[in-house]
Amino acid sequence: MEDEYISISCIPLPTFIQGGYAIFDPGEMHPNRNDLQYFVLMFIVKGTLFIAEDGQNYTLKPGDNFILLPQHHHYAWRPVEARTEYYWVHFSVSGRWVQEPEPVDVSSKINIPTLHYFTPSVTLCLKKLQRIPDSEVTFKLINRIFKNSALQNNVGFWQAQQQFIDLLQIIQVKVKGESSYAQLAENIERYLRDHFDERITNASLGKQFHVHPNSIALSMKKTFGMTPNAFLTKYRLEEAAKRLLMTTESVSQIALDVGYNNIYYFSTVFKRYYGASPIAYREKFKKQSVPPSD
Template structure:
């Protein structure tokens, strides 16, 4: 079957709605639907799923990613033959999108002024059906999205939305005009944002991306103007500031939530960045 590509305008950005983990026993069928208003992103973990959309039949295996279109007819074209499991994520697109045999530039639904703002493309290209060889990073990120969305608070909501955009970036078809260094820096930047609450060192990044630490630092400085360490510190403190203003969590808990086990070190770094202690920051700006 010929390849299909879904091209989505990213202004406005796609929005994560909900997600879960599906189990099907031998002989069961995927639900038969034609009125779902969301895109459905599926990542097969185990077994084999026989899914059809508008009469086109697909056989999905572990590591396969598949995207169902909103308001299109999808169903099982035959029951599963073994225990089958997959992640599913519903997402909504308010802007323009199209599915074609090749990636297509899609204009924004919102007028973009070019005098003070320019971006080379506002289109996200997703292959309708593709296979990934290393599922672990994607599965970790999906579980973090689910964990944050389950918090049912403002911080969790925004973190889940940010991480969902990161997931789409992992799955997107790369544009040809991006250099290898830029692509590496963008991957590092997403990893730092998605794992900022964990212990991350130069060795961690080197193992994750199979690149020498010097190359990692150079690519980040060239693309973002700062080292991975500086970026991580800046992002952690921004997340801490959000928690201080939107929750009543104790300072020591916030410190741990953003990756600092030593509250005194956290307070010192925070004061260097914001010119006041975390407690003073909360008292001054929280209403």
């Protein structure tokens, strides 16, 4: 059963619901449930968790990533013996999904004409139990998801949903036949989106992905037609524009939020990209969104 794969149609996309950090002391047991309507992603940080699903026992250790199915019976088959800690993430799927010994293509519930839309696969494949590909990056991303979901505003909601999809991409079973350059570029693009507010260079990306900085730039150019720096600038400015219209944060705070420590440089780059200063952009488009009075 540990070699089972969960194949999920990504149209519609899976949706992040909620998450948290669980701690069990010696002698305690995971709750007994059979009516939870969500998938549960579990990322073990410390200790050993003894959990069962539909009569199958699993022993989860630090660095394990495990998935519980919705509307299936899961429970502890043994109390924890030492302090045990893990992240849990609930997500919902309204499309089709199956659990099988091998990944399978799952068709969309929505009829999409290939004349207007085509992608090689709309199926996300996740392994039932696997080692976390990169614990440090994964745990940092999970904490970002939790932080954004706790903001309770539109920006935080959409940011959390986007980062959740990135989390699924980290743990998904990789598609065979995809070029190494394309895989690297997709990983870089995802990393840039999730860390856009940090200082990032080709050298730091090279260390992160264990490749030469030249390979970083080449893979992005081949796959996305732009350098990492160009992609990062574009993404930061789009985030800034969104926050200008969806929040009341000051321009200086937004500049910091999207990775610019110098507000004057931020304003210069923003004006070059959008043709208006951040203040003028906010005033122009916020006025357009106000309905005329009777």
